Amino acid sequence: MALKDLPVDECLLQGNASCPGCPATIGLRLVLKALGKKTIMVVPACCTAVIESLYPYTSFDVPVMNIAFEAAAAGASGVEAALRQQGRTDITVVAWAGDGGTYDIGLQALSGALERGTNFIYICYNNQIYSNTGIQRSGATPFAAWTTTTVGGKTEFRKELGEIILAHHIPYAAQTCISYPEDLYNKIKKAMSIKGSKYVEILAPCPPGWRFSMDKTLEMGRLAVDTGAWSLWECENDVMTFNGKSKLLLEKKIERKPIEEWIKYQGRFSHLFKPELDEKRLQAIQEHIDHLWERYRKCYVKI
Amino acid sequence: MTIMIDTGNRIAAKAAVMAKPEVVAAYPITPQTTLVEAIAEYVARGEYKGEYICVESEHSAMSACIGASAAGSRTFTATSSQGLLLMHEMLHWAALARLPVVMCNVNRVVGPGWNIWVDENDSISQRDTGWIQFYCSSNQEIFDTVIHAFKLAEHEKVVLPVMVNLNAFILSHTSMPAEIPDQNVVDNYLEKYIPKWKLDIDNPTTFGNIIGPAHYYRVRRAMQDAQLNAKKLIPQIAKEWMKLSGYFHGDLLEYYKCDGAEYILLSMGAIGAESKIAIDELQKAGQKIGLARVRVIRPFPVEDIIKLGKQADLVVIDRNISVGLEGALFTEVKAALYGQSDAKATGFIAGLGGKDVTYKDIETMCMKSMKGKVKEQELYGMEE
Numbered sequence: 001m002a003l004k005d006l007p008v009d010e011c012l013l014q015g016n017a018s019c020p021g022c023p024a025t026i027g028l029r030l031v032l033k034a035l036g037k038k039t040i041m042v043v044p045a046c047c048t049a050v051i052e053s054l055y056p057y058t059s060f061d062v063p064v065m066n067i068a069f070e071a072a073a074a075g076a077s078g079v080e081a082a083l084r085q086q087g088r089t090d091i092t093v094v095a096w097a098g099d100g101g102t103y104d105i106g107l108q109a110l111s112g113a114l115e116r117g118t119n120f121i122y123i124c125y126n127n128q129i130y131s132n133t134g135i136q137r138s139g140a141t142p143f144a145a146w147t148t149t150t151v152g153g154k155t156e157f158r159k160e161l162g163e164i165i166l167a168h169h170i171p172y173a174a175q176t177c178i179s180y181p182e183d184l185y186n187k188i189k190k191a192m193s194i195k196g197s198k199y200v201e202i203l204a205p206c207p208p209g210w211r212f213s214m215d216k217t218l219e220m221g222r223l224a225v226d227t228g229a230w231s232l233w234e235c236e237n238d239v240m241t242f243n244g245k246s247k248l249l250l251e252k253k254i255e256r257k258p259i260e261e262w263i264k265y266q267g268r269f270s271h272l273f274k275p276e277l278d279e280k281r282l283q284a285i286q287e288h289i290d291h292l293w294e295r296y297r298k299c300y301v302k303i
Numbered sequence: 304m305t306i307m308i309d310t311g312n313r314i315a316a317k318a319a320v321m322a323k324p325e326v327v328a329a330y331p332i333t334p335q336t337t338l339v340e341a342i343a344e345y346v347a348r349g350e351y352k353g354e355y356i357c358v359e360s361e362h363s364a365m366s367a368c369i370g371a372s373a374a375g376s377r378t379f380t381a382t383s384s385q386g387l388l389l390m391h392e393m394l395h396w397a398a399l400a401r402l403p404v405v406m407c408n409v410n411r412v413v414g415p416g417w418n419i420w421v422d423e424n425d426s427i428s429q430r431d432t433g434w435i436q437f438y439c440s441s442n443q444e445i446f447d448t449v450i451h452a453f454k455l456a457e458h459e460k461v462v463l464p465v466m467v468n469l470n471a472f473i474l475s476h477t478s479m480p481a482e483i484p485d486q487n488v489v490d491n492y493l494e495k496y497i498p499k500w501k502l503d504i505d506n507p508t509t510f511g512n513i514i515g516p517a518h519y520y521r522v523r524r525a526m527q528d529a530q531l532n533a534k535k536l537i538p539q540i541a542k543e544w545m546k547l548s549g550y551f552h553g554d555l556l557e558y559y560k561c562d563g564a565e566y567i568l569l570s571m572g573a574i575g576a577e578s579k580i581a582i583d584e585l586q587k588a589g590q591k592i593g594l595a596r597v598r599v600i601r602p603f604p605v606e607d608i609i610k611l612g613k614q615a616d617l618v619v620i621d622r623n624i625s626v627g628l629e630g631a632l633f634t635e636v637k638a639a640l641y642g643q644s645d646a647k648a649t650g651f652i653a654g655l656g657g658k659d660v661t662y663k664d665i666e667t668m669c670m671k672s673m674k675g676k677v678k679e680q681e682l683y684g685m686e687e
Contacts, residue, residue, distance in 0.1 A: 040502045042370065055518055058509035063502040065373050066511030067366060068392050074363035078328060078370025078378070079502065081354035085325040085376055091504060109366065112359030 001185055007033050016059035018051045021214030023204035023221070025051060026178045027125050028096070031202075034188035037062060039092045040079055044072040044106060046098035046125075047132045070105040072097045073113035076120045084119075092121065092192055099126040102201075103139035103161050114168040114197045121191045121198040125178075127206035128158070135209045142229070143288060144281045146211075146268040153271060153281065157288055162201065166235055170197040174234035176243075177203040179221030183232055183244055190234070203230045211267020223262040228289050231296070240300045250296055259286045307483045311474035314442045314481050315381070315407045315467070316341035318449035320351045321489045324405070325376035328356040328367035333419050334471045335383040335409045361386035365393035365404070372402035373510065375501035377453065380404065383471065384411035384425045391429065397464045398433025398526065400511060401499065403456030404464040406434075407449065410572065410622075411471040412656055420657020421471040423572060427600075427623040427631045433526050435465040435533050436601045440576035442479040444552040445469050447544060448598075453493050454540050460532040462499050470622075471657070473573040484548050492547055534602040553596065555604035560586060561593030566673055567611050569636060570620040571597045574653070574660050578620075581665035592618075592669055597632065605639040612644030618672040619650035619680075620665065629680045650680035658684055 011032035018025045024047050032039070039062045043049065049066060053059045067075040072095040080093040095113075097106055102124035110122060129147055130136040136149040140161070144153040165173045172194045174187040184202060191198035205220035207213065212220055224230035231246040241247070248254045260282065263269040272278040307314060316338050319327070329339045345351035354371075358364045361382050368378040382390060387408050397404050408426050412418040426436060435455065439445045445467065452465040469475055502510070514522070538554035545551040559579050561567060570578045575596035582594045595611055597604070611617060617640075621630025628634060633650035640646055649672045654660040668683055 037507070038504055040374070040504065049513055052509050052512040055509075055512050055514040058512060060509050061507055063504060063507045064509040064512070065370065065502055066509070067369065068396055071362065071366035071369075071393065071396075074328075074358060074366035075370035075373075077356055077358070077363070078326060078367035078372070079374045080370075081326045081328075081356055081367070082371035082374035082376035082378075085354055086374075108359060109363050112363055115359070116356065 001182055001189070003181055006181070006185060009033070011035070011037060011061040013059045013061055016051045017053045018047070019208060019214070021207040021217045022051070023127060023178045023206060023217050024048060024125050026217070027184065027202045027204055030178070030181050030184050031096070031123060031188050032062065034185045035062070035092055035094060035192065038090055039094055040065070042067055042072050042076040042079060042093070042095045044097050044101040045069040045132065046101055048096060050132065069101055070109055072101055072106055073109040073118070073122055076122070077113050077116065077118045080118055080120050093119070095120060095122045097122070097124055098131070099124060099128060099140035100130040100138045103159055111168065114165070114170050114199065117196050119195055119197070121188070121200060124201040125204045126201055127204040127209055129206065129209045131206050131209045143285055144269060144272060146271060165199045168197070169238060170199060171195070172198040172234070172236050174200045175230070176200065176232055177221040177225060177230060179218045179225070180232060180244060187234060209268070211270070212265050216265065220262070220265065223257070223265070226257045227259050227262040228256045228293055229259060229262050242300065249293070250301060256293065259289055304485060305483050306480050308478055308480045309442070310337060310476050310478050311442045311445050311469045312338035312409065312476065313341045314446050315449055315469065316345070317483060318446045319379045319407070320345045321486060322379070322450060322453045322493055323377065324353055324379040326354045326356065326368065326371035326378045327380065328358050328364045328371070328378070329380045330358050330361045330364045330382070330386060332361070332383045332386040334411060334475045335381050335386070335407070337476070338381045338407060338409070361389040362393060365390040365397060368404045369393060369397050369400060369402055372397070372404050373400065373502050375498040377457070377496040378404050379406070381407040381409070383409040384413055387425045387429060388413065391432070394429055394432040394434055399522065401462045402464060403462055405449065405452045405456055405467070406464065407467045407469065409471050409475045410468050418656055419471065421473055421573065421622070422655050422657060423468070423623040426466060426468050429466070430601055430631065433463060434601060435463055435530065435599070436468060437466070437599055438468045438571045438575070438597065439474060440573060440596060442474065443481040443550060445474065446481045446483065447548065447550050447552060450489060450492065451540050451544060455533060455536060457496055458536055459499065461529050461536065463526065463529050463533065468572065470573040482548070482550065488547050492544065530602040534604070537599060553598050555599045556607050557596040557598055559594040559596065561595065561614070564591050564593035564615050566592040566618055566669070567615045568592060568594045568618045568620070568665070568669055569597055569632065570594070571600070571632065572622065574620055574622055574665070577660060577662050578665050580662035581669065584662065584666055585669055590669070590673065592673065600632070600635070603635055603639070608636055608639035609643045612640045612646035616646050617648040618669055619648060620668060621650060621652050622654045624652050624655065633680050649677040651683040652680065653683040660684070
């Protein structure tokens with residue numbers, strides 16, 4: 001589906017309370033274009049609670065149930081079971097959660113729902129921080145990134161949640177990014193067409209959280225893919241396919257850009273560049289990504 | 304009608320299945336396990352046709368019930384002790400979201416150390432979550448109360464979750480006969496559940512988004528109103544059920560031999576059942592003491608307690624302790640009496656950690672109170 005052919009209908013309404021340049025809003029808009037009105041959303045504590053706007057108003061034109069931070073997947077399991085009993089199998093149940101609610105506090109409920117084969121789409125919009133609470137570290141925060149709880153930079157590497165999800169062998173799992181609207185839209189559409197548990201993770205570069213200019217949201221996503229800090233892939237019935245530029249990177253048809261090309265625009269990494277260049281940590285980040293891609297190649301390049 | 308001779312847990316499961324919830328989500332914990340196992344057997348035999356979600360924690364059990372209830376289905380779950388405590392956040396959520404989830408809680412000691420016997424600290428510590436709380440004293444009462452719970456939770460003037468408490472082992476694992484009405488009796492009593500609100504694609508609404516103080520205040524007031532409505536409805540619901548089933552276990556309290564009593568014993572759960580024998584014995588010995596077994600602690604039966612306080616002095620037995628103060632029932636009874644009655648209230652904490660409380664123990668406690676030997680509240684039966 002080309003960008004110009006996306007449905008004109010909007011289920012995310014105008015006048016919501018998100019920050020300027022918010023990637024979650026871009027993601028939601030695209031996701032809801034794909035999902036359409038026969039959708040019920042379950043949203044745990046995350047920035048989307050703000051985007052929904054203040055009661056008695058809402059910015060959503062689909063039914064939304066807010067639920068506690070760690071409970072999105074379990075809450076969605078209940079909605080899905082009820083709809084099945086009521087014979088409403090025409091409705092798509094979607095859990096929409098941030099990385100804090102997915103990588104950390106909600107991981108148990110997510111794993112449980114995937115193991116049970118719950119017929120729903122779990123979407124994680126990953127901005128690599130607890131953003132709604134004011135930029136704290138999460139399991140998705142990359143190494144050396146500043147957050148309000150990793151003041152000198154995070155000392156651990158981020159969790160590879162994608163691989164944890166794949167270990168559940170669900171019928172469909174995918175990674176995408178708000179900077180690639182067709183990729184994102186098509187992945188949601190594909191998830192909708194498959195029965196069982198589906199997981200889609202969307203990289204969502206957050207201007208206030210990552211400390212970059214609010215007009216650079218899409219660019220930060222593209223550079224994440226160009227540098228291999230993020231990858232676009234989908235795994236259908238255990239068959240892994242890298243998509244778009246990530247496929248070209250995997251097959252070495254294009255060169256991966258050095259990681260500095262991505263992080264130099266983000267204030268959360270500024271301590272690596274001034275007052276002096278922190279070569280040790282910059283090298284560690286690059287080596288980590290090189291190692292990740294070596295592993296990808298070993299696992300997913302067909303010989 | 305059939306007679307079922309079985310454990311409290313299995314009779315609770317029977318009642319739950321006969322109420323036909325569309326979704327059950329549960330996680331096993333001793334001593335609740337035989338309840339959820341019984342439901343699994345009904346699923347295997349095709350006698351329960353709803354969805355049975357075997358979740359990965361009690362937190363998820365309550366979250367799934369919340370999701371299912373919000374989607375417009377009748378829901379049921381069961382837990383105990385640590386499981387109930389893990390649910391705590393979602394207990395508040397279910398009540399604030401005004402979802403009529405029904406749950407059995409098998410009262411068990413809270414750890415550490417590990418102790419699977421009865422006391423009521425688990426559910427007592429959930430009093431402020433907005434749930435209606437019943438305490439049963441026999442397997443028949445468990446069956447009937449589970450049915451009542453759905454009726455009450457879903458009543459348009461209530462729309463709140465209901466917890467039915469049964470004491471570990473003394474009820475959960477003890478076989479007693481219970482009369483089980485025919486399915487059509489239950490069907491007629493519990494009409495099909497029509498939700499007051501639900502997630503509806505034809506009427507897309509956002510539930511539980513950010514709310515300012517003025518609206519939140521109204522939410523809390525509405526919950527309070529609903530609990531007070533439940534206080535009026537519980538006796539009515541119990542009487543309606545009596546007409547259909549012949550069984551009546553009391554309103555908010557069950558009164559036993561209170562006529563002419565100068566002292567009234569207040570107790571709950573299995574101690575409430577044992578208290579009847581103690582009252583029989585004490586009356587035989589010429590003591591003017593009756594029993595008011597507290598069946599419901601939320602909503603709290605303030606008016607009934609005041610009435611009792613106008614008739615007699617009160618003796619309260621708690622199987623819980625609000626550490627730093629006293630037994631919770633004792634506190635609440637005194638609060639109800641404040642400024643309304645000059646009755647003297649004395650109390651005991653008994654049976655913590657599952658220590659057995661026999662009718663003899665209850666007689667001893669009552670005698671001590673009636674002789675004026677108890678100042679306020681005492682810990683009874685603790686071995687130094």
